[in-house]
Amino acid sequence: xxxxxxxxxxxxxxxxxxxxxxxxxxxxxxxxxxxxxxxxxxxxxxxxxxxxxxxxxxxxxxxxxxxxxxxxxxxxxxxxxxxxxxxxxxxxxxxxxxxxxxxxxxxxxxxxxxxxxxxxxxxxxxxxxxxxxxxxxxxxxxxxxxxxxxxxxxx
Amino acid sequence: xxxxxxxxxxxxxxxxxxxxxxxxxxxxxxxxxxxxxxxxxxxxxxxxxxxxxxxxxxxxxxxxxxxxxxxxxxxxxxxxxxxxxxxxxxxxxxxxxxxxxxxxxxxxxxxxxxxxxxxxxxxxxxxxxxxxxxxxxxxxxxxxxxxxxxxxxxxxxxxxxxxxxxxxxxxxxxxxxxxxxxxxxxxxxxxxxxxxxxxxxxxxxxxxxxxxxxxxxx
Numbered sequence: 001x002x003x004x005x006x007x008x009x010x011x012x013x014x015x016x017x018x019x020x021x022x023x024x025x026x027x028x029x030x031x032x033x034x035x036x037x038x039x040x041x042x043x044x045x046x047x048x049x050x051x052x053x054x055x056x057x058x059x060x061x062x063x064x065x066x067x068x069x070x071x072x073x074x075x076x077x078x079x080x081x082x083x084x085x086x087x088x089x090x091x092x093x094x095x096x097x098x099x100x101x102x103x104x105x106x107x108x109x110x111x112x113x114x115x116x117x118x119x120x121x122x123x124x125x126x127x128x129x130x131x132x133x134x135x136x137x138x139x140x141x142x143x144x145x146x147x148x149x150x151x152x153x154x155x
Numbered sequence: 156x157x158x159x160x161x162x163x164x165x166x167x168x169x170x171x172x173x174x175x176x177x178x179x180x181x182x183x184x185x186x187x188x189x190x191x192x193x194x195x196x197x198x199x200x201x202x203x204x205x206x207x208x209x210x211x212x213x214x215x216x217x218x219x220x221x222x223x224x225x226x227x228x229x230x231x232x233x234x235x236x237x238x239x240x241x242x243x244x245x246x247x248x249x250x251x252x253x254x255x256x257x258x259x260x261x262x263x264x265x266x267x268x269x270x271x272x273x274x275x276x277x278x279x280x281x282x283x284x285x286x287x288x289x290x291x292x293x294x295x296x297x298x299x300x301x302x303x304x305x306x307x308x309x310x311x312x313x314x315x316x317x318x319x320x321x322x323x324x325x326x327x328x329x330x331x332x333x334x335x336x337x338x339x340x341x342x343x344x345x346x347x348x349x350x351x352x353x354x355x356x357x358x359x360x361x362x363x364x365x366x367x368x369x370x371x372x373x
Contacts, residue, residue, distance in 0.1 A: 005158050012162035037250025038214075038230065039158050039167045051197050053216040057230065058200065061211055064246040143349050147221045151341045154190045154334045 005132055012042060014128050019044035022121035026114045028105035033125055035098050036060055041129070050104070059092055059102045080118075082111055091115060095122045099129060159225075167228045168344055169250055170337075173275050174257035175267035176208070176236030179296040179327035183257065184215045184231055186330045187337065195219060209235040212247045221345060229341060236271065245278050253344040254279075254291040255336055257327070258313055260303035265312065272313055286316075290343040292336050293322040299329070 007015075019031050023045050030045035032052055038060035043052050067077045080093040091103045091114045101122050103114050158167050172180040181201065188199040195218050202211035213233040221227045234244040256275060258268045276286045295309045304312075306324060314322055321339050323332040 007158065007160045007162065009162045012160065035158070035250060037169055038232075039169065039250060041158060041160075051216070053197055053228070053230065054200055054214065057212075057214045057216075057232075060249075061202075061246065064249070065211070065243075068242065143346055145223050146342070146345045146349060150334065150338045151219050151221050151227075152187070152191055152195070152217065152334055152337055154330060155192060 007041070007132070011128065011132060015042040015125065016044055018121055018124045018128065022103075022117050026103065026105070026117040027109035028103045028114055030104040031121075032056060032059075032102045033095065033129075034060055034100050034102065036064065036100060041099065042125075045104075055102065055104075059090070059100065063092055063094075063100050080115065082115075084111075091118065093118050093122055095126045095129070099126065101125060163226075164224060165226045165228055166222065166348075167230065168252040168341075168348075169230045169232065170253040170255065170340060170344070171248055171251045172231065172233040172255050172257055173244070173248075173271070174236060174294075174296075175259060175264060175271040176238075178236060178257045178259040178264070178268075178271075179294075179325075180233040180236065180257050181209055181213050182327040183255075183294075183325075183333055183337075184213050184233055186327060186333050187217075187231070188215055190330060190334075191217065208237065209233055210240075211235065211243055221341070227345075231337075238270075241274065241278070244274070245281065248278050248282065251279075251282075251284070251289065253340045254289055255294060255340050256291060256313070257294045257296050257325075258309060260295045260297045260309065261300060262302055262304050265304060268309075269312060287318045290340055290347055291320050292340045292343070293320055294325040294327075294332070294336050295322060296325045296327050298324045298331070299326045 015033065019042065023031055030047060032043040032055060033041045034056040035041060038057040040052055040056045063081060066081060070076065070078045083090040088104065088106050089111065091111060093101050095101050101118060103118060105114055172183055174180055184199060188196060197216035200214040204210050215231040217229045217231065219227050219229065232247050234247045254275065256272060279286055279289060293314055295306060297303065310322065314320060323336040325332040325336060327333055
């Protein structure tokens with residue numbers, strides 16, 4: 001297992017800055033940065049209406065599932081996916097080999113606007129994540145900090 | 156791949172239930188979803204066919220406070236057991252932190268168990284992860300049935316490596332040892348994680364630590 005990536009408060013503030021700016025320009029509701037395993041790295045926007053963890057897991061699956069489809073037409077992968085609903089839509093684009101950005105938006109904007117601004121946002125997010133420290137930032141916990149009681153209880 | 160978020164004070168881990176078709180992986184998640192405190196879980200998402208066979212994966216997010224000051228999020232996934240869905244299993248295994256291998260104890264399922272275990276080893280190897288390195292436990296499921304192999308036989312077949320792992324006799328339909336095995340793999344995972352954080356604290360550059368799983372039987 002590789003070293004554990006750590007997001008410091010400053011890292012999160014930097015990511016929030018990029019994502020907040022993107023949401024404002026694209027007039028979208030929510031954006032989530034995830035790794036390709038479905039873990040949420042960062043999120044910004046209205047998170048009250050949906051479970052971001054589940055969105056992340058499903059989006060990572062959806063992105064990965066189309067990879068083979070892309071290969072069939074001579075592409076390595078599709079670097080963007082769009083799911084169109086009646087009122088709400090999801091746009092996903094690749095940030096780098098490990099990361100995906102998901103944007104949820106409604107009627108107040110268009111896929112073109114979201115797509116346009118997501119390209120530069122993804123570039124900025126990618127650059128921020130590249131500089132991510134993995135040295136623990138003084139994060140100290142040892143075995144004695146872990147609860148000895150069963151973590152999950154059967155009611 | 157676990158992620159530490161200092162702003163929200165969260166740590167995320169991914170645990171995958173692996174095993175042959177119809178061995179009880181989805182039943183495990185269904186039982187956990189039904190029995191755990193609703194405040195500590197999200198929705199159970201199941202991407203299944205019309206006949207309830209897992210097509211893509213099942214997913215259940217859980218929360219707990221197990222490390223002081225941090226909310227720990229465990230994301231539980233199952234893989235589709237059917238042989239043809241290997242590409243999907245590889246996708247679900249991406250960034251995995253811990254594995255629960257669910258074996259079907261019935262005699263006639265032994266070949267499928269072995270095949271599935273070998274498939275797990277191969278798919279982990281594609282991510283440069285050794286089965287001996289990743290936190291894992293074994294479940295011998297369906298212990299309530301009649302035509303089942305004895306535990307020592309299952310141990311011989313599935314847990315006969317240099318580094319043996321914890322194994323549990325499970326009845327996933329009634330919940331016997333379902334939580335025990337989840338708690339065991341979570342503890343192993345957290346202890347491995349704590350070793351990594353210790354290294355991160357003291358060493359100038361992060362390095363991987365070989366994992367020594369506890370050899371114990373339940």
